[in-house]
Amino acid sequence: MTRTITLAQGNGGEENRALISGLFFRYLGNEILERAEDAAVLQTEKKMAMTTDSFTVSPIFFSGGDIGKLSVCGTCNDLAMMGAQPKYLTFAVMVEEGFETRKLEKIVRSIKKELAINGAKVVSGDTKVLPKGAIDGIMINTTGLGALSVEGVSVRNLEMGDAVVVSRDIGRHGAAIFAGREGIELESEIASDCASLWPMVEKVIANGVIPNAMRDATRGGLAAVLNEWVEASDVCIEIDEGSLPICEAVSGICELLGFEATALANEGTFVLAVRPENAERTLEVLRSFPGNEMAAVIGEVTDRYPKRVVLRSEWGTKRFMELPTGELLPRIC
């Protein structure tokens, strides 16, 4: 294969086929993909969940992951948040002419590794090579199809008294990308939280807890999730500021740059609304996964301020947690 990607590798001809078989099929090949023609033929259940997302990140390789891992986690996590087991993924890769082939190979290896964690297969792909300058390196779109294992998990289902649980410390992905991009030197490196959530969701459900709602706190962070929930379920969520799990390095970045950790993106952190009697069991399950040691109950669903998220400080003061606006950290996921 050539050292860098060429336009001819994206034109539907022989070079294109060679790239697909020599790189994508080599790592991601499976029976369905290999028998696929214009489309793959799948065995499905009666009810499936489907979602799509595009990924562009700068830098492409960051502490804790890369765009390949991100593109699997992002889409599989969206399925997992509906209580669906990720089964089939499609990949559409857009790569800039001149991109290093060994970097692309590294990305494909990350994809393979993360798919295995989810137990999902690639069933269809597309590769386009764009002329130098037409895109910035590489973009990946993934669409996922998952089998629903439970029903009714929904942003509309929050109930009075629900405990609001976060699966780990927040803000890592946004902070890691920002530090990587700006070359900020830190005493301890911040790794992105980028991770697949299905194994955690599966274990929570297997332990008899069916959350009323689950959501991964990606773009817009924890603040976006909670604001969406109060709106959709017409409730109030009261959060104890002191209970928010935030690691020191993320706190540091936030102070330095004037960000709120609650507005920073995450890529392997999710929020659950569970009945209060299930909160402890949920925490136990979550904490059994490495990285989730700081899983915490951060607040509760009330009816005090309908459609608002309230942040209660340790000194008893209250303020609203707003939906993030503006151009906060675009292009981080």
Next chain:
Amino acid sequence: MTRTITLAQGNGGEENRALISGLFFRYLGNEILERAEDAAVLQTEKKMAMTTDSFTVSPIFFSGGDIGKLSVCGTCNDLAMMGAQPKYLTFAVMVEEGFETRKLEKIVRSIKKELAINGAKVVSGDTKVLPKGAIDGIMINTTGLGALSVEGVSVRNLEMGDAVVVSRDIGRHGAAIFAGREGIELESEIASDCASLWPMVEKVIANGVIPNAMRDATRGGLAAVLNEWVEASDVCIEIDEGSLPICEAVSGICELLGFEATALANEGTFVLAVRPENAERTLEVLRSFPGNEMAAVIGEVTDRYPKRVVLRSEWGTKRFMELPTGELLPRIC
């Protein structure tokens, strides 16, 4: 809404939500999409076909279509070629900061129109806004899920004696894009063949013809399809050069620029391998659709030169039709 797209409209916050509800939901809204959360919940059959494709075209609006129409046709056609009825589509739009909002609206209207022709629904979407210069205008990825209406349509199923049928005159999309891009003045404008094929496939099947193979002749054109078929089915295909339907304007562009019409991309033209006794009926069905008046039997499956496509000239000479290579018309679909 702002006159041009801003970075803030892609960041997961309020502006992003406003763009999604004010533009995408306004035109593409349906019950499934409106109830979708991190993922949409779908009713599916036991066997579904799934495919993905990314679209980037310059110019974005061309004679006969635009990137919106193209992104529906491309993916729905891949499903149709497997004998699957397009049901559910996901859209991932990547748009450059500063893109005109009314152009985006025009594209979304094209999407709506073409979805209706297929009877398909958008069930999940994603919008990313990239900084000026990071992409060239707009790119769209669509993933489609379709319900198989017949089984066994496959590039591996060609049989000795099959008639090879093309649904209309070839090379229009490639020629139209090229003419549009280079500003070539022609006596008669060439419109792209860009069209949805499911209605034609549905009618062919309803008339009792189950093709052994079907393929839309997109990137790489007719030559790519036929070469893939002979390889996969281990047969020879002999094509009568004189029977190839090519309109005058496409012939003109090819002569001018030294292209073969058989290597030019199409976006609403497909090739069928049918038993010879079904050839006439297939032609009748195809010709009943406007634009397909030139549908023709162009050759047959033989065993003369295994894995090769042979072009027989009107003077009795023969040459091989090769798989296109190189950088022929990149970025046209």
